[in-house]
Amino acid sequence: MEKTVEQLKQLQPIVMQQLQRIVRKNRIGQAYIFEGSNKAAVEDVALFFVKVALCENPINEEPCNECRNCHRIDSGNHINLHHVHPEGQFIKVAAIEQLLDEMVKKGMESGRKIYIIHEAERMNPKSANKILKFLEEPEGSVTAILITNNSNAILPTIRSRCQHVAFQPIPRHLLLAQLKETGINSSMAATVSAITTDFEKAIALSEADEFAHARKTVLKLVEAILSKNIHEALLIVHDEWLPSFKEKDQMELALDLLLFALRDIVAVKANPQATCTYPDMIPFFTSIGLRLTYGRLSNMLQHVLHARKVLYSNMNRTLLMEQLMLNLQEGKSFV
Numbered sequence: 001m002e003k004t005v006e007q008l009k010q011l012q013p014i015v016m017q018q019l020q021r022i023v024r025k026n027r028i029g030q031a032y033i034f035e036g037s038n039k040a041a042v043e044d045v046a047l048f049f050v051k052v053a054l055c056e057n058p059i060n061e062e063p064c065n066e067c068r069n070c071h072r073i074d075s076g077n078h079i080n081l082h083h084v085h086p087e088g089q090f091i092k093v094a095a096i097e098q099l100l101d102e103m104v105k106k107g108m109e110s111g112r113k114i115y116i117i118h119e120a121e122r123m124n125p126k127s128a129n130k131i132l133k134f135l136e137e138p139e140g141s142v143t144a145i146l147i148t149n150n151s152n153a154i155l156p157t158i159r160s161r162c163q164h165v166a167f168q169p170i171p172r173h174l175l176l177a178q179l180k181e182t183g184i185n186s187s188m189a190a191t192v193s194a195i196t197t198d199f200e201k202a203i204a205l206s207e208a209d210e211f212a213h214a215r216k217t218v219l220k221l222v223e224a225i226l227s228k229n230i231h232e233a234l235l236i237v238h239d240e241w242l243p244s245f246k247e248k249d250q251m252e253l254a255l256d257l258l259l260f261a262l263r264d265i266v267a268v269k270a271n272p273q274a275t276c277t278y279p280d281m282i283p284f285f286t287s288i289g290l291r292l293t294y295g296r297l298s299n300m301l302q303h304v305l306h307a308r309k310v311l312y313s314n315m316n317r318t319l320l321m322e323q324l325m326l327n328l329q330e331g332k333s334f335v
């Protein structure tokens, strides 16, 4: 997804300023780590940086989009730009060797050479050591960009040779707009954007049947709880919740989804225009909000948070859910 410079500035204002300052001072370094959870955004910014670094006539730290170099990058065949991707689980040493051969080759093209290592945290030890050696003994005008979602998984000796560029999580309203552009309905987009700020992860979640089922199950339970139907709630817990969320991480996600529902009620009670995780539930949540006090809602939130905590102390999950249902009934206090 190609973005304009204006869109990139809107998405990543701090990073874009940092990079444009580097270009302005003509201090393009030898190695960078670009770290962010939104892979597509990081890749777009990396490509912007490469383009402005190689452009023949940059204007105000922006690529001209007219010169030979800009055109070549746009068409994906600039001889001085190389990409390395993982094959399977790892970035294999053969891929790094091939890359380094290209970097030291005296090409017909003069000027800076740039390589981008995608998912750099997936370099195996051999690959990482090859790169490290290259960073220690640079040849010519070469710039490395290591893209990662977790710089801690990169060798500290590599990290210390790189300038760190930390991407901000994408603001929720922009993620929502992006998700809607891809055709995801607004209710689902709102829910997945509460779970993750990673665009690709959000897409995957919204397309997963399992997630749609989890969302439905949680909302069904929420309706039973808030309609003060304890028997119905317990029935849903036994027949649907427990069989659907057998694993600890599934249960954790489900409790989060439950928490978001209660948070929505607080939000619409305070502001009817609030951004919600479940926009499709707003009419119901609004009527519930009229009935429950903030104190009562806060109490309910605490019960869910407590359940989420004891989930990890290996408490029996059936018991945990039964207790939670009882605790969420009106009038009960936090124990």
Ligand SMILES: [Zn+2]
Residues within 6 Å of the ligand: 054, 055, 056, 057, 058, 063, 064, 065, 066, 067, 068, 069, 070
């Ligand atoms: Zn240009």
